[in-house]
Amino acid sequence: MNRSLQAVYGWLLLLPALVLLAAFTHYPALATLWHSFFSTPRGSRPARFVGLENYALMRDDPVFWQALWNNLWFALGTIPLSIAIALAMALWVNRNLAGRGLLRMAYFTPTVLPMVAVANIWLFFYTPQYGLIAQVMQWFGAAGPNWLGSRDTALPALMVVTIWKEAGFFMIFYLAALQTVSPSLREAALLEGASRWQYFRRVLWPLLMPTTLFVLVNALINAFRLVDHVVVMTRGGPDNASTLLLFYIYQVGFSFWDTSYAATLTVVLLLILAVTALVKFRWLDRRTHYQ
Amino acid sequence: MRRIALKALAAALAGAFFSLPLYAQDKPVEVEFYYPVAVGGPITKIVDDMVAAFEKDNPGIDIKPIYAGSYQDSIAKALTALKGGTPPQLAVLLSTDMFTLIDEDAIVPIDGLAKSEADKKWLGGFYDAFMQNSRTGGHVWGVPFQRSTIVMYYNKDLFKAAGLDPEHAPATWDELVDYSKKLTKKDASGNVTQWGIKIPSGGAFAYWLFQALTTPNDAILMNEEGNQVYLDKPAVIEAAQFWNDLSAKHGVMPRGTVDWGTTPKDFLEKKAAIVWTTTGNLTNIRKNADFPFGVAMMPKAKRGGSPTGGGNFYIFKSGTPEQQAAALKFSQWATAPERAADWSIATGYVAVTPAAWETNKMKKYAAEVPAATVARDQLSVSVAEFSTHENQRVTKSLNDALQAMLTGSKTPQQAMADAQREADRILRAYR
Amino acid sequence: MTRKLDTLGAWLLGLLWILPLAYALWAAFHPPAYATRFELLAPLTLENFSRAWHAAPFPRYFLNTFMLVTMVLAAQLVLSTLAGYAFARFEFRGRDLVFMLVLLQLMIMPDVLLVENYRSMSLLGVRDTVFAVGLPYFASAFGIFLLRQTFKTVPRELEEAARVEGAGPLQVLMKVYVPLARPIYVAYGLVSVSHHWNNFLWPLIITNSVESRPLTVGLQVFAATDQGIDWSVITAATLLSAAPLLVGFLLFQRQFVQSFMRAGIR
Numbered sequence: 005m006n007r008s009l010q011a012v013y014g015w016l017l018l019l020p021a022l023v024l025l026a027a028f029t030h031y032p033a034l035a036t037l038w039h040s041f042f043s044t045p046r047g048s049r050p051a052r053f054v055g056l057e058n059y060a061l062m063r064d065d066p067v068f069w070q071a072l073w074n075n076l077w078f079a080l081g082t083i084p085l086s087i088a089i090a091l092a093m094a095l096w097v098n099r100n101l102a103g104r105g106l107l108r109m110a111y112f113t114p115t116v117l118p119m120v121a122v123a124n125i126w127l128f129f130y131t132p133q134y135g136l137i138a139q140v141m142q143w144f145g146a147a148g149p150n151w152l153g154s155r156d157t158a159l160p161a162l163m164v165v166t167i168w169k170e171a172g173f174f175m176i177f178y179l180a181a182l183q184t185v186s187p188s189l190r191e192a193a194l195l196e197g198a199s200r201w202q203y204f205r206r207v208l209w210p211l212l213m214p215t216t217l218f219v220l221v222n223a224l225i226n227a228f229r230l231v232d233h234v235v236v237m238t239r240g241g242p243d244n245a246s247t248l249l250l251f252y253i254y255q256v257g258f259s260f261w262d263t264s265y266a267a268t269l270t271v272v273l274l275l276i277l278a279v280t281a282l283v284k285f286r287w288l289d290r291r292t293h294y295q
Numbered sequence: 296m297r298r299i300a301l302k303a304l305a306a307a308l309a310g311a312f313f314s315l316p317l318y319a320q321d322k323p324v325e326v327e328f329y330y331p332v333a334v335g336g337p338i339t340k341i342v343d344d345m346v347a348a349f350e351k352d353n354p355g356i357d358i359k360p361i362y363a364g365s366y367q368d369s370i371a372k373a374l375t376a377l378k379g380g381t382p383p384q385l386a387v388l389l390s391t392d393m394f395t396l397i398d399e400d401a402i403v404p405i406d407g408l409a410k411s412e413a414d415k416k417w418l419g420g421f422y423d424a425f426m427q428n429s430r431t432g433g434h435v436w437g438v439p440f441q442r443s444t445i446v447m448y449y450n451k452d453l454f455k456a457a458g459l460d461p462e463h464a465p466a467t468w469d470e471l472v473d474y475s476k477k478l479t480k481k482d483a484s485g486n487v488t489q490w491g492i493k494i495p496s497g498g499a500f501a502y503w504l505f506q507a508l509t510t511p512n513d514a515i516l517m518n519e520e521g522n523q524v525y526l527d528k529p530a531v532i533e534a535a536q537f538w539n540d541l542s543a544k545h546g547v548m549p550r551g552t553v554d555w556g557t558t559p560k561d562f563l564e565k566k567a568a569i570v571w572t573t574t575g576n577l578t579n580i581r582k583n584a585d586f587p588f589g590v591a592m593m594p595k596a597k598r599g600g601s602p603t604g605g606g607n608f609y610i611f612k613s614g615t616p617e618q619q620a621a622a623l624k625f626s627q628w629a630t631a632p633e634r635a636a637d638w639s640i641a642t643g644y645v646a647v648t649p650a651a652w653e654t655n656k657m658k659k660y661a662a663e664v665p666a667a668t669v670a671r672d673q674l675s676v677s678v679a680e681f682s683t684h685e686n687q688r689v690t691k692s693l694n695d696a697l698q699a700m701l702t703g704s705k706t707p708q709q710a711m712a713d714a715q716r717e718a719d720r721i722l723r724a725y726r
Numbered sequence: 727m728t729r730k731l732d733t734l735g736a737w738l739l740g741l742l743w744i745l746p747l748a749y750a751l752w753a754a755f756h757p758p759a760y761a762t763r764f765e766l767l768a769p770l771t772l773e774n775f776s777r778a779w780h781a782a783p784f785p786r787y788f789l790n791t792f793m794l795v796t797m798v799l800a801a802q803l804v805l806s807t808l809a810g811y812a813f814a815r816f817e818f819r820g821r822d823l824v825f826m827l828v829l830l831q832l833m834i835m836p837d838v839l840l841v842e843n844y845r846s847m848s849l850l851g852v853r854d855t856v857f858a859v860g861l862p863y864f865a866s867a868f869g870i871f872l873l874r875q876t877f878k879t880v881p882r883e884l885e886e887a888a889r890v891e892g893a894g895p896l897q898v899l900m901k902v903y904v905p906l907a908r909p910i911y912v913a914y915g916l917v918s919v920s921h922h923w924n925n926f927l928w929p930l931i932i933t934n935s936v937e938s939r940p941l942t943v944g945l946q947v948f949a950a951t952d953q954g955i956d957w958s959v960i961t962a963a964t965l966l967s968a969a970p971l972l973v974g975f976l977l978f979q980r981q982f983v984q985s986f987m988r989a990g991i992r
Contacts, residue, residue, distance in 0.1 A: 007817065013895055014816035018824065021809040024865035029831045032842035047400025067695075089739075096736035101729075103737070109979060110740040113747050116971035118924040118942050121964035125746045128753075128957055131557050132549065133488075133566045134762045136749065147486035153497055153551035155702050168743065176982070200728070221832075229835060232926055239498045242552040242698040250838065254927070258371045259687040261399065263378075263841055270838055277833035285829070337781060361934045364946050368930065375931055378841065379848040559954030564762060576954060583758060 033274065040267040051264065058268040068269065070244045071252040074159055078248060079227040081163040082170070087219055089171040091212070094178030108179075111172040119169065123236035126165050127152070130237075152238050158246035165233050170226060174219045181215040182208075221284050228273060249273050323357040324621045326614070327383035330360060331369040331606060333441075334575050334642050341641055349628050356621045358385075366606065367499070370395070377401050377613070384614035385622035387606045390428035391682035391690075393436050394521045398684060402609045404434035408623045417627055420648045424603050427679035431519055437607030438626045439647040441638065443573045444601040444670045444677050445507045447594070448580060451587040453478060453489070453568040464591030465569075468511070468537060471594045475547035478568035491547035493567040494538065495555040501697040502681050502690050503602055504571060507593050508534040510600035510678050521683040522725040526693065526715040534596075535707035539700055552698050562588075573604060574670035578643040581664070590666035592673045600676040605644060636660075645670045683718070684725040692717040750961040761957040774962035778948070781959070783936050784966060787944040792970075794856050794940055795922045799915055801864035806914075807907075809865075810873025811899050815885075825874075831867035837927050844931060854934045863922065869914055876907045912985035923971055941967040 040058055042051040062068050093111045097104055114122065129136040130151040138148040151161045185208065193203040231251040234240060240247030240255065247255075250273065257266030328346075332338045339362050346358045363369035366389045376382045377399060388396070396402045409418050418435060425439035451461035457477040465471040475491025482488045494504050509516060514530035517523065525531065542548040555572075562570040563583050571593075580588065593601045608626040610619055628634065635651035638644065640660050646652055652661070652671060661668050683689045696714035699705040705713070753761045754775065760768040778784075813825055836843055843862055844853075852858045880903055888898045926942040933939045945967060948960045975982070 010816045011818035014812045014818040014821065017808040017812035017816070021805040021828070021865040021870065022824070024805070024861070025828060025831055025867070027846065028836055028843055028862035028865075029834050029839070030827065032836075032839035032846070033830075033834050035842045036839060046398050093736075093739065096732060096739075099729075099732065101733050101736055105979070107736055107740045109976060110744040112975065112979070113744060113972065116920050116923075116975055117747070117964065117968050118926065118945065120924075120926050120942050121945055121960065121967070122746055124948075124955065124957070124960045125750055125964070127554075127557070127955065128749065128762070129746070131554070131560075131762075133561070134564050136745075139764075142486075145484050145486075147484075150549055150551035153549075153553060153702070155704065168746070172743070225833065229837065241497055241694070242702050243695045243704065245702075253838070254840075255687075255691075257841060258375070258931075259367070259691075260685065261374055261395065262688075266841075273838060274834060278830075281829065281833050339782075362936075363934075364930070364943075368946065372931070372934070375841070375844055376934075379844045379853065381848055381853060556955045560762070572954075579954065579956075585759070 036267045036270050036274075039264050040271050042264050044262050044264040046261075058265055061265065062268050062272070067244050067247065067252060071247045071249045072272070074245075074247060075228060075249045078159065078163060078166075079224060081160065082166045082227055083220065083223045085163075086167045086171045086174060086223055087216065089167065090174035090219065091178055091216075093171060093175040094182055097175070097179060098182045111175050113172065114169045115173045119230065119232035120236060122169070123165065123233045126161075126233070127237055130161055152246075153242055155242055155245040158238055158242060162233055162237065162246055165237075166227075166230065169230075170223065174223070177215050177219055178212065181212055185211055217284065221280065224280050225277065228277065249276075323355050324617045325357045325359065326385055326618055326621050326625065328358050328360045328622075328625070329363040329369055329373055329383045329386035329388075331363055331366045331387060333366055333606075334578070334644070338642065341638075345629065345634070345638075349625055352628070353621075353624065356624065358621075358625055374399060374401070377611075382611050382613045384611050384618045385625065386609050386611065387440050388609055390425075390437060390439070390442070390603070390605065390607045391680050391686050392609075393428060393431065393607075394682060394684045395686050396609060397431070397436065401611055401613075402436060403612045403619060404436055405429075405438055405610065405623070406435045408610065408619055414623075414627070417630075420650060421630075422647060422649065422674050424674040424677040424679075425647055428603065428682055429607060431521060437609050438630060440606055440608050440626070440630060441642060441644040442603055442605035442607075442647055443575045443644055444603055444673050445504065445571055445593065446574045446577075446601070446669050446673070447569060447571055447591045448562055448576070449569045449589050449591065450562070450565060451589055453565065453586075457568075461587070461589070464589055465594050466591075467594050468596045471569075472541070472545055472547070475541070475569065476545060479547045487546075487549070489565065490549060490561075490567045492541065492569040492571075493548060493553050493558055493561055494541070494571045495553045495558045496697060496701050497552040497554040498556070499690070499694060500555045501552070501694045501701075503604060505534070505538070505693070505697055506602035506678070506681060507571060507600075508538055508596075510602060510676075511593055511596040511598060512537075513597040515678065516681050517679075517683050520725075521686075522722050524683060524689065524693075524715065524718045524722070526696075526718065527711045532707055532711050535697070535700060535711055537596075538697075539707050542701065543703070551702050574645060574667075575605075575643045577664070577666055581666075590669045592669060592676075598676060599673070600678060601673050602680045603674075603677050604680055639667075643667075645674070683722060685721050688721050689718045692721070750964055753957045753960075754962040754965050756958070758956060758958040774958040775966065778959050778963040778966055781948070782944045782963070784941075784944070786936050787939060787941045787967070788970070790856055790938060791923060791940040794860050795919045797856065798860040798863050798922050799918050801860070802866045802869050802918055803911060803914075805865050806869030806873050807899070807904065809870045810877055811903060813870065813874040814877035828867050828870055831865070832871070836862035840928065840931055843928075847932060853932065854938050856938050856940075858932050859929045859938065859940065860922070862928070866918070868917075872910055872914055873907060876910045877903050880906055909985040912982065916982050916985075920971060 041053060041055060043054050045051040097108050101107065132138055132148060132150050137151070141148040149157055151157045189207055190203065193207060228250060231248050231254065234246060234248055234251040238246045240251055249269065253266050253269045253273065256262050256269060330342055342360050346360050350356060350358060361383070363372045369386065370388050370392050373383060373386050373388060382401065405418065409415060421439050425442050429435050429437040447464060449464055454461040459474055459477060465474045471492070478489065478491035479487060480489040496504060506516065509531050512530045512534045514525070514528060514534060516525055516531065542550050558570050558572050559576050559579060561567045562580065565586070577590065592599055610622045614622060630647060632648060632650040632654050635646045635648055636654045636657040639646035639651065640656065646657060651657055681690060681693070692714050696705070696710040700707050700710040752764070755770050756768050757771050757773070813821065847853045847858045884902050885898055888902050893901060924942060929940050929943050933943060945963055948963050
């Protein structure tokens with residue numbers, strides 16, 4: 005097929021997807037950036053151009069910095085752990101252990117439950133005095149802390165919920181990858197007297213690198229995208245100890261109705277995600293080992 | 296031939312033109328009505344039935360009730376719809392949302408629509424405590440519909456076990472501390488198994504419970520224009536100190552924030568002997584408590600009192616005059632004494648007019664459930680709920696400050712000073 | 727020995743993981759008084775389910791959600807196939823740049839762009855419809871990315887063989903590429919369905935009436951109210967709304983895992 009015909013076909017095939025993407029992703033993103041340079045219109049007062057004033061306000065806003073800091077900690081806390089647990093799950097399920105099918109189901113179930121609903125169940129787990137964790141701790145004679153009501157434990161409590169929800173989903177990807185690893189590799193390693201740990205570190209881990217990267221990017225995006233549990237369990241409290249960036253954006257945009265400030269915060273979120281994308285596609289991709 | 300055809304055409308057109316008003320009359324006035332659900336029970340069905348009954352009496356009006364989620368969701372939906380160009384014509388939203396709605400140019404004053412003598416009498420027939428959140432700038436902006444106050448629930452069995460008179464709830468702050476100390480029980484390892492008192496401070500409600508402490512201490516937190524707050528006055532700091540002391544000094548309340556949603560359950564599970572929460576919980580507690588309990592007004596410091604709470608009817612500017620009139624009619628119908636009584640009995644909210652309490656069904660209910668009258672009796676000393684311009688933002692600063700205090704990261708003085716400074720910064724533009 | 731440790735470890739983790747669901751089952755089948763008390767001989771009841779069922783029009787919500795995920799998946803499959811094919815097998819100027827722009831959507835989800843998208847829906851006049859809930863998601867960068875990758879691995883010989891038999895580009899797509907990408911479609915379908923079945927924020931904003939609301943928004947009515955949390959009803963409602971997905975996964979988990987395997991998602 006000659007080049008111009010290829011171009012025609014190419015663009016035509018792309019058109020429906022492109023139009024929708026432009027309408028619901030690119031255009032709104034640009035509109036958001038645009039609105040961040042204006043003040044919020046209120047009732048009869050129209051929006052006026054204010055340049056970088058919103059950004060200055062953001063710089064001076066302690067809640068923004070808290071939300072950003074929380075989100076970074078949140079990412080740091082949930083991503084390595086969920087990947088590690090997902091990998092462990094996959095490794096276990098891959099072996100012929102007793103009750104494998106049930107195990108797989110147990111690990112994957114959190115994914116099919118809506119976060120809005122499970123957050124309420126976790127609320128019960130964390131309730132002091134008669135919540136599940138409190139009851140268990142009472143068997144051991146200890147009184148549990150006020151998990152969701154103390155500054156030190158609110159964010160970690162949410163991290164646990166996120167890890168619980170995500171690990172099973174990532175497990176599936178690892179499982180699929182593991183099943184493409186030829187068993188002869190394992191046999192060869194055994195023959196050479198390699199221990200399980202050595203086999204894992206030298207053979208499996210590099211082979212699983214592409215999957216790990218894929219899961220890593222997913223987990224990173226989810227760390228910034230999933231805020232349903234914040235909405236249900238803590239609403240960002242106590243005193244912003246568990247607020248996350250997207251939740252703050254939702255609060256500013258749909259509670260305070262300060263749409264231009266919400267746009268400004270969104271720009272920051274978009275930047276973070278864009279940097280992540282860049283890192284993934286430029287730097288990390290070059291350093292992985294593909295089969 | 297042509298002339299006859301033209302004449303026939305003209306006659307047809309004239310006939311059509313003159314029948315238009317008749318046709319227009321046949322088309323009912325449509326009113327979109329957003330309502331929240333904040334209490335348990337088949338509220339959606341009750342609202343649907345209410346609307347059906349109204350439409351039977353008023354065939355020219357077609358109300359479309361739209362369930363909009365919680366109070367927070369409802370205001371979010373209403374304003375999103377407004378900004379997207381398709382707002383409702385009528386909504387039940389928090390009484391504290393008034394300034395936000397005015398600033399967004401979303402609503403019309405009720406007194407502008409209620410012009411006849413009957414209308415004025417209706418508007419004047421509500422409890423004044425409820426109307427305080429409807430008035431600003433010389434106008435009335437909202438009509439009380441599902442309102443509440445904070446009340447104190449206490450476990451009579453636990454009172455008896457602690458050697459206290461189960462028919463006498465703590466009436467002053469000193470009594471409260473004293474009783475709570477006696478009601479706090481620890482186990483062998485020193486962990487508390489039963490708290491004397493729990494006052495919720497988590498989520499978005501800390502400020503409301505705070506008012507149950509500032510009002511008795513004779514402090515008002517904001518002005519009627521909604522552009523000034525008084526958070527660092529000595530009486531307010533005293534109230535904050537008292538709240539903090541309950542957990543920090545007297546050890547009768549847990550440290551950290553107390554979740555709003557689980558507090559009623561805490562009470563039912565006998566983990567707390569006294570809880571402060573909305574009167575709207577009465578039906579739930581009545582149904583599920585396996586112990587005798589009492590309901591009492593807020594303990595006094597310098598006086599009694601509680602903030603009011605709950606939602607008002609608001610009529611939106613975007614409606615045509617017919618729609619606004621129809622919306623007004625529905626709100627009048629829904630707050631008529633019989634209907635207000637029905638709503639109160641079904642949901643647990645306080646019936647909003649004295650006339651509603653005089654109806655037979657309400658008198659019967661009050662006799663069966665005397666606890667339901669506590670909130671009503673408290674109205675004479677109740678004040679407006681905290682509400683200002685940029686309400687959500689200012690309230691959040693106050694909530695954050697209270698939570699910072701209760702989790703031990705700020706002293707009451709520091710917390711209130713910070714909240715005042717933040718609120719001043721936000722409200723400067725409105726003065 | 728290590729095998730025993732493995733089994734123990736795996737089972738311990740599994741038990742921990744299933745705990746919330748187990749609690750949901752406990753609380754949903756026992757009366758509210760036992761929601762927080764774990765007494766073995768507590769009476770069983772179906773009343774919570776009946777209360778949950780009557781508190782919200784579940785049949786309608788199920789229908790809406792089912793329509794939503796089906797519509798979204800169908801649109802996503804079609805659009806991603808076409809676009810992935812274009813990126814994989816056609817040479818034209820600006821292709822790589824456009825691909826970068828497409829990938830942007832991996833990061834910028836419609837959830838972040840609520841107010842703008844709401845305005846667009848109003849302009850289009852489709853506010854408060856199931857269509858409006860799904861529309862922003864029809865074009866899926868993830869789907870396009872996956873299919874482009876998959877199509878790239880299809881050997882050229884197969885395409886040439888079809889060409890020789892006189893097939894045009896679209897026929898080549900349908901006869902050669904699509905069948906080979908079937909595992910990808912299944913895997914992607916799983917991801918898409920479970921994501922949109924549980925999506926909450928956007929549907930909350932864009933829907934008003936029972937006719938368009940999906941399950942997650944309908945579940946809101948059980949969320950923490952002035953009356954405090956009633957775990958019995960919430961868990962009953964949760965089980966009701968998650969049942970189809972749970973049952974589906976139970977029945978088809980082997981197929982799903984296998985399709986992920988063959989999809990070779992990396």
